[in-house]
Amino acid sequence: MIEADVAIIGAGAAGLSLAHRLCLPAPGARPARRPSVVLVTAPPGPLRPPARTWCFWEAGRGRFDAAVTTAWRRLRVHPPTGEPIEDDISPLRYKMIRSDDFECLVEHDLTRTGRVRRLEAVVDDVEGVADGARVHARTASGSSRCVQARWVFDSRPLGSLPAARTTLLQHFHGWFVRTPRPVFDPARADLMDFRTAQPATGLSFGYLLPTGTRQALVEYTEFSPAVLSADAYEKALRHYTGSVLGLTDFEVTATETGVIPMTDARFARRTGDSVFRIGTAGGATRPSTGYTFAGVQRQTAAVAAALGQGRRPVPPQPHPLRSRAMDAVLLHALDSGLVDGAAFFARLFTRVPMTRLLRFLDGETRPHEELGIGLHTPVLPMLRAAAAVPLLPRRPFPGP
Template identity: 60%
Template sequence: MSRPPAEPPRVVVLGGGAAGLSLAHRLVETGPATVTVVEPPDGPLRPGERTWCFWEEGAGDFDEAVEATWPLLRVHGPDGGALTLDPAPMRYRMIRSGAFERLVRARLADAPGGRTVRATAGAVRDVAGGAEVRCTTADGRPLTLRARHVFDSRPPTLLPPARTQLLQHFRGWFVRTRTARFDPAVAELMDFRVPQPSHGLAFGYVLPLAEDRALVEYTEFSRTPLTGTAYEAALGHYACEILGLGGFDVESAEQGVIPMTDARFPRRTGASVFRIGTAGGATRPATGYTFAAVQRHSRAVAAALREGRGTVPPPHGLRARAMDAVVLRALDTGRIDGPVFFTDLFRRTPTPLLLRFLDGTTSIQEEWGIGLRTPIGPMLRTAIELPLLRRRAHPVPRAGESRR
């Protein structure tokens, strides 16, 4: 007598940002699976519009949501010298969160096993055969969801102890200038001509959308965020004094802060409950890049479930995390000059290789070669020191997401 076909695994994903929707999309795409995404109702728990950027070769999964691409990159060193970089065969791409979310929600709605629920997720606990999520709907009704697996992308209330923690904090303006001021073929990845803080580093960031439109941002890697007034002053100085934009209008603004930390984020909080996204350690500690890592991790998680494995792999490998810990500590102690360090990396390393390194997809031989292009003495001293340092608690930064 033949057995009835097995029921597709039931999965609940908490959070409808980049990590949650990317995983849900990958699960229904590779199926079979029944996936429910729990998103907060309209209100203070829903984040505002965000910008995510990444580099990619060839056609991508979310090309319909890509707002702009750039075939060339530029880095301005602290001495004012400009490096124009060709990342071919990759291109730098921008996705706005609203377009991404609309695209993925439409795909989930068309998939046999996909659905989205608007509710505030509360407690998550293991139960027989999986996990249970207690939710509250927008009209105040209780809602209980059960699944074989739960993947939680909500921001953590506490950060794990770390040896080093900096913050990447930024504010950006979408500007429209009176005359043509931008080259739509070139993205300004790091512009170190801005005044540098006493601790950490700062840079400008320009993503042209047309000859007279661009996202212009001011970013710092430091221990504490700035006040709103300080961000506005820094942006105004960068736009007017350094970029020389002349007259312009600010059409909208975005702001964020994320931890750059060597903390060990737990990937599992229950027998059937896993953390994903920034909460699961997907943000690259030394750069803040997240979106590309989320895509790779989503594919790896979907493969693990499909193969019946009881755990999921980490977003970044051990080597990448170890190298980032050294870079973070060297920056925090001032052993390396941040603007000089990053400018020299771009100057001395072939751009496609360096971009793969920043994404964590290089081989150990390639990483060794890149390491020889960094200040060997300070980096070696830091690597020797790290195992002797005690991990300690750090404050949780204000809510925000990486633009990368």
């Protein structure tokens, strides 16, 4: 039996962020007793998620800056027609981290401090015991391992989504492209480009992150009820790169595909006296956008602070109740067709400064600012959606 103060299950964005925060407190934080930590990671195989890129925004230097590929100060949104909207988001920066670089950075820091033990094993069960919990796992060779910890933080993906009033999917396919000549402007990123064909329900947009004058990540994204076939993503990306961006000569060096549920489901963050969920499984995804990385950081920072102060480390809900209520209304408005998704977002970006929208998405706006944002949406359809939401039943999601 391995004993520790804290067991972390899963070494994705959430598990690694928490391990990093527990072994390397934030600069300036009061010295606290650091807990002993065991990080249980799945052996290579199907339980390891494929490499991905995470984008998020923050002001100033960040804990994981050494792993940032590119950071942009200017963001642009293209409405379906007409002039693009471009904004300087200072003091914020839109940052991109590749999961491989993030893993290397965290691995390096964990090894340097020597404070986190690793166990490579598949977790089968977590059992509550007096004053803690036991994590039962199997190594790749089939032998059993048991970790007993005072606190367990579980980031394993849920088998199925909790019941919700509305669940849409943010699903996307992207190409990392390289061109023979300089064609990209790495000074700005295109957050949403609505010059794509719009689906019957929800919306679609292109996403362009130039990491150099000849390299970029280009994605086709939908917020809609179901994923597309591989052929349909290829076709949509060919249309976006060719007909919209006018890119004719490029090489695809890698691809990225993802599905992120956008749901007003309630995610349990506590599953036992000493057992908590973190990350996507613990409700860190912002329902209206799919952004998760920043929510993971807020959640794991709060857990580390609670442990440092000897408090019960229940992971907080990283998105305030008000934000989630507004997201539930938007998800229903998109799903039911009460609003035209592309026009809705284009209008918001035209009328509200981007920094305010980004602060809103971080749950940092005040009620009067949120009212101001609300007044820039199509008010009557949104009021109809708001009136309908409380009457909608919560239903299980059948799956992508």
